[in-house]
Amino acid sequence: MPQTGAEKKRKFRSAKRMREIMTEYYIEAKTADQTGKKVAWITSGGPVEPLIAMDVIPVYPENYGAMIGASHMGSDLCAKAEALGYSTDLCSYARADIACALEDGGPIGGLPKPDMLVCCNNICGTVMKWYEIQARLFDVPLFIFDTPFCHVDFAGEARRYVRTQIDEYIGFLEGVCGKKFDIDRSREVGRLSLKGQRLWQEVLDAAAHRPSPMTAFDAFFFLALIVTLRGTTKVVDFYTELLEEMKERVSQGISAVENERYRLLWDNLPVWYRLKWLSDTFAAHGACLVADTYTTAWCGSMKYIDENNFIDSMAEAYTRIYLNIGVDEMAKTIFEMIDKYEVDGLVMHSNRSCKPYSFGQYDIMRMVQEKKGIPCMMLESHMVDERSFSESQALTRIDAFMEVISQRGPRAGIAR
């Protein structure tokens, strides 16, 4: 079916550039053995800046997990992991990656082998177990960056502990790379990282405009760079362009969803294999998922970063990220987002893969209903394992939810 002019207009021209950058990045990573660069596997919320400063190529199994999910290879790979004895109830990123690592399967023919593993547990305990598995498989050094959970605050002793680990981490890198850490270089990387995060936040902020120039599904796509290339000029340049494009869209009145009538907030990781379906299903109701808690997590702790003292302030910034805080703290972030993006409802993805993100959602939901008085719904899945997703059930729920939203009408007091 030929695209209509309006549909074409809605496509992001930056998407092409983004694909190019990601392809370059993966080619560079996959040919590291020829260029003599070292490769580190690192968790998505891990402190990557010291790696960049050491010229190590960071590779993110979680970003790869998203690729697996989006390319519908998740079920198959997860099933392979199950045949090895891994329970179906485990994180599907981890299961898929474990299966890939053993057989070089998956998109782009598998990830390049790591020279070292860097695991930061600020997102979950799963990553520690997952990286232990890879440490046994690849028999390479493993550094665990341990960020104590902040139920209510970041205690003084935790601060000291994390700060000390930054030095230990640098020592680890110096050992594996056989060269000294360049502190000036790291300052520059830190500045770029912060700049990238600021730009990313601005990109996301654009969705506050009515109608929104982007959806959370676009954010899921454009997220890859702040995750994988944080601390480089590439990210800064790219998000600068993307921000331009957002501004243009706003000024030209291009909306991500035709006739946006309702605005929704998404919680938790995406359902990677049903992005388009979910996006279309909500759009059919005139609903735009304008923002989400997940992509915001990569700029949520910017407030703790001291531009002139990146290395020291990293301790706090990496410890107080969205998933490493108490349920009530998470709820506060959600309240702020509800107000900022003026949303009419909250869609919670109850993600069987991710217990730290999902347990507590019922409590948050009640708090949102009480404090913000907006409807909430829950959809259950395993973010890359398609076998757990029932389209018909999801459809019934979404229809019922949109019914409630439409009965209430779009948020009062807003001229349209």
Place this chain on the structure above:
Amino acid sequence: MDILNEFIEVVGDPGAYARRIKASGRSVIGYYCSYAPEEIIHAAGLHPVRLFGAGGDSGIADRHLQSYCCSLVRGALAESLTGGLDYLDGTVFPHTCDSIQRLSDIWRLNTSHGFFADVVLPVKLTSESARQYLIDVLQRFGKELEAHFGLTVSEESLRSSIRTYNIIRSSLDGIYELKSSNPGILTGGELFSIVRASMIMDRDVLKDKLQALLRELREGVPGREGRGRRLMLVGNACNHPDVYDLIERSGGQVVWDDLCTGTRWFSGTIREEGDPVVSIADRLFERQVCPSKHKSPTARGEHLVAQAREHGVEGVIFLYLKFCDPHSFDYPYLREYLKDAGIPSMLLEIEDRLPPEGQILTRIETFTQMLGPETGVPLTGASRTGREG
């Protein structure tokens, strides 16, 4: 064996026992994890009690937790929300797995049992900085207890608690060793009750009873003959005493374990000299590791094989609660390590309830029957007293 009967009775109704303690004027502090710094609670004159989340999985937990949450966490919350823990004056949550981490939040926001503390332990137990952090965290915990209950935890009381716990732990270790060398001396169900009771009873009373029981057992209770293949149980917390009986009826007997409610909980002794909090921290740092803590990528596999060899274990039963991430991640590699050591294993995954009896019996029987000819594995009498963590 009056002591044994008393233990069995306590285990039958832990709440009743805890309420009696409370009635005697002592505050009761509950915990769910084997990393809880019990010695500090005890030194403060409070009574530590292990909670098992065995409140039955009433639907009330559904208001807060999805179906894909382990039965321990769900049961724990249900027990609190239905009023089953009305005797508590406080709860403490050592940081362990992702599920307990969130249970702690939900608990803090929805229950009211007086004192509440998160003890956010380090996850990696390898570096000096982690050890120092652990010491700091325990010190903070002591201060929080002092502030809430308006008391002082003196160095002397900490020392005395350490001595008490060392006796408790070495007695339990002694009883386990006896059971391993002479399995007929206690049934698996009895051993289960002894360990359970040790998590519930007044520790000062317990200390004497355990020593007395150990003496009695050593002096040779005319041993019932132990029959069956020598098995080891490995897993999280075990809430199912029936498992032992089922194993015994299927041609096996449990001679050792690596359970959260077994050796992992009581392994290791605490140094009696030096700063007591540092010594308590050092035991936690050194003891047999749980899968939610990191020592090395292979620490648990090596430990498991060593324990199995030491106790002439012929087969291992992994007894897991469904939806338990840390244990499920370790399972394939532990199974491989055992296999390489020539030790077969089987996995029994349970939700809140055991699968039908007939089904378990058949599965365990099949397992014990494929263990090959019985070698009669006599235990080579290496003396293992005073094992270090």
